[in-house]
Amino acid sequence: MKIGQELIQTKQLSFEYIRRDDDGNAEGVTRAVDNVTLNVEKGEFIAILGANGSGKSTLAKHINAILYPTEGKVYVDGEDTSVEENIISIRQKAGMVFQNPDNQIIGNVVEEDVGFGPENMGVPTKEIWERVDEALKTLGIEEFRKHSPNKLSGGQKQRVAIAGVVAMHPQCIILDESTAMLDPKGRKEVIRAARALNDVEKITIILITHYMEEVIYADRVLVMDKGRLVMQGTPKQVFSMVEELESYRLSVPQVTILAHELRKAGLPLPEGILTEDELLHELQKIR
Numbered sequence: 001m002k003i004g005q006e007l008i009q010t011k012q013l014s015f016e017y018i019r020r021d022d023d024g025n026a027e028g029v030t031r032a033v034d035n036v037t038l039n040v041e042k043g044e045f046i047a048i049l050g051a052n053g054s055g056k057s058t059l060a061k062h063i064n065a066i067l068y069p070t071e072g073k074v075y076v077d078g079e080d081t082s083v084e085e086n087i088i089s090i091r092q093k094a095g096m097v098f099q100n101p102d103n104q105i106i107g108n109v110v111e112e113d114v115g116f117g118p119e120n121m122g123v124p125t126k127e128i129w130e131r132v133d134e135a136l137k138t139l140g141i142e143e144f145r146k147h148s149p150n151k152l153s154g155g156q157k158q159r160v161a162i163a164g165v166v167a168m169h170p171q172c173i174i175l176d177e178s179t180a181m182l183d184p185k186g187r188k189e190v191i192r193a194a195r196a197l198n199d200v201e202k203i204t205i206i207l208i209t210h211y212m213e214e215v216i217y218a219d220r221v222l223v224m225d226k227g228r229l230v231m232q233g234t235p236k237q238v239f240s241m242v243e244e245l246e247s248y249r250l251s252v253p254q255v256t257i258l259a260h261e262l263r264k265a266g267l268p269l270p271e272g273i274l275t276e277d278e279l280l281h282e283l284q285k286i287r
């Protein structure tokens, strides 16, 4: 879904971490994000791919005003993240879900945990409960509302963490490798939830991952390498560039590689095949 209005803008954003030795003396700098200019429209589903250390997480932390640019600017809904008065509003507009669900859950009971965000924002009690009900329903975890989060599976815990963000009524949710620690079932649960939040609730999603198969539903895929934005396009466009993706140490889905190899061997297949169904369909056309 696109309504053509920019929600997030980064302008020539660069960020450097200062490397320190054991005594805390500065040894040098790591340029983790290097001159990234990027626009995300309201309602878009963006996926950011990149090998470990390519700068994805550092970029994401700028959108949530956890980090501030060394150079350049970041705007969330028109608000400059480097202006202190904007921070509370920015963190409410752009919520973040991290990798490890255990580090994000603070409540002893699911419904309490989900209510923490709105409570901290000063939302009146009655409305907190309305928001909690709504968020639990949206994430399909109502049945666990009285449970202890510790007893839930990884995928369920991550959905509790996402519900906690949803209850803050954000415009954008950034999932920073939020599926990395989950089993395949848990990963599917989280991706399904992210897609529903985008489709139904019209929440802008920024999905950071190194699992290629998770990005096929994105409106746009961005690829990062050594802090730079090196590729961007629809999943089809990006996955058409098999050799280029491999040069950024990304493992392309097997079905995409197979289709690419068959094409190189002379079969009239299009580039950028992403699913087995698509490959079968194209092969049937050839017969």
Ligand code: ADP
Pocket (backbone or CB within 6 Å): 017, 018, 019, 030, 031, 032, 050, 051, 052, 053, 054, 055, 056, 057, 058, 059
């Ligand atoms: P990704 O999310 O793609 O794995 P990161 O944004 O975490 O990448 O890291 C980008 C670069 O910044 C890497 O070289 C990493 O080692 C470095 N880096 C990340 N966090 C820190 C930190 N807290 N201090 C120093 N360097 C860091």
